[in-house]
Amino acid sequence: MKRILFLAVLGLTLFLGTAAMAEKIKVAGIYTQPIQQKWDATLHKALLKAEAAGEIEYVWSEKVSNTDYIRVLREYSEAGVQLIVGEAFGISRDVRKVAKDYPNVAYLMGDTFGPDGKNLSVFDNYIHEPCYLMGMVAGAMTKTNKIGMVGGYPIGEVNRLFHAFMAGAKATNPAVEFKVSFIGSWYDPPKAKEFAYAQVEAGVDVLYAERSGVVDAAREKGIIAFGNVNDMNKEENGENVVVSSALWHMEAALNHAIERVKAGTFAAEDYREWTMMAKGGASLSPFYEFEDKIPADVKAKVAETEAAIKAGTLVIEINDDEPKSTF
Numbered sequence: 001m002k003r004i005l006f007l008a009v010l011g012l013t014l015f016l017g018t019a020a021m022a023e024k025i026k027v028a029g030i031y032t033q034p035i036q037q038k039w040d041a042t043l044h045k046a047l048l049k050a051e052a053a054g055e056i057e058y059v060w061s062e063k064v065s066n067t068d069y070i071r072v073l074r075e076y077s078e079a080g081v082q083l084i085v086g087e088a089f090g091i092s093r094d095v096r097k098v099a100k101d102y103p104n105v106a107y108l109m110g111d112t113f114g115p116d117g118k119n120l121s122v123f124d125n126y127i128h129e130p131c132y133l134m135g136m137v138a139g140a141m142t143k144t145n146k147i148g149m150v151g152g153y154p155i156g157e158v159n160r161l162f163h164a165f166m167a168g169a170k171a172t173n174p175a176v177e178f179k180v181s182f183i184g185s186w187y188d189p190p191k192a193k194e195f196a197y198a199q200v201e202a203g204v205d206v207l208y209a210e211r212s213g214v215v216d217a218a219r220e221k222g223i224i225a226f227g228n229v230n231d232m233n234k235e236e237n238g239e240n241v242v243v244s245s246a247l248w249h250m251e252a253a254l255n256h257a258i259e260r261v262k263a264g265t266f267a268a269e270d271y272r273e274w275t276m277m278a279k280g281g282a283s284l285s286p287f288y289e290f291e292d293k294i295p296a297d298v299k300a301k302v303a304e305t306e307a308a309i310k311a312g313t314l315v316i317e318i319n320d321d322e323p324k325s326t327f
Helices: 004-022 038-052 066-078 092-101 128-140 156-172 189-201 214-221 251-263 296-311
Strands: 025-030 056-061 083-087 106-110 120-123 145-151 177-182 207-211 224-229 244-249 282-284
Touching: 004 066, 025 066, 025 120, 025 251, 038 056, 038 083, 038 251, 056 156, 066 083, 066 296, 083 251, 092 106, 092 120, 106 251, 128 156, 128 207, 128 244, 128 296, 145 156, 145 189, 156 177, 156 282, 177 189, 189 207, 189 214, 207 214, 214 224
Parallel strands: 025 056, 025 083, 083 106, 106 120, 145 177, 145 207, 207 224, 224 244
Antiparallel strands: 244 282
16 A cells, blocks of 8 residues: 555656646846847847747847846846846846845856856857867968958957967968957947958958958958858858858757756856857858868868867867957
8 A cells, every 4th residue: 555655656746747847937038239149149049949849938138238237137037037048248246146136046147257156057159169160161261371350349259269260270271360350349240341341451361250241341352251150151141252150059058957947956057068069059050152162181171170079089279368460
């Protein structure tokens, strides 16, 4: 009788646990830029996928300034949201205070600093590995040995991509030089385009388009470009211009967070590994129209390097220092 009772209780516990795991959780996204801006768009699209899969109920706010961010963060925290995804760059100290005030809410925030307390996990843009692979191709394709790079701000998440790209280019072409520019904005395509024009005038014949607007300049000047975060060949009028893009995927990281919240095991973690190649957080896009224009030995070397990165036998250096022009 006791055994039957035990099995019944065990069965009910397993059933309730499974039902709890199957329930949707409430998730909010808070973005400082227009949702079209690719960094925020990457988070937004991944959360939309989770919503479409029936995993979450999703609400979001865009164009929330840093001065208003904490108010919005507190409002969502008060409203019964279980997981909040956003960014703490520049306001990390205030975000951490909010997380301490709401210990039953899970926070997954883009942040330069590490996790905090019991419920604040952090992530950042770690796509330096595919950037290295792109650099290998760029170094092999430049004819002037001059490559231009146009970024938003010289902060860690951008700097590490530039350094990796430069290192990859040097791996296939030790003679290559770089022109590095920052436009002082996360979303100003006309300004990025102007900076790219200036670099072409300086002699570059390859551009790394960390910001939107650079691809248009490359098209108008008749040179090639490499994309960043999203697939700029397909999404930013890059056909016959963008050789490849270093892609950022947040699905794996967000699914990990959602599973943790559902299981009641969410903790303060650094999600870095979830945004890198081994776990599917980053990848190199196809070469599209350039598939047959890249030397076969270079493509083979890229494939070999990618396999080594995924296997953990090759580690691409993370260098968050500001990169400098070399000519």
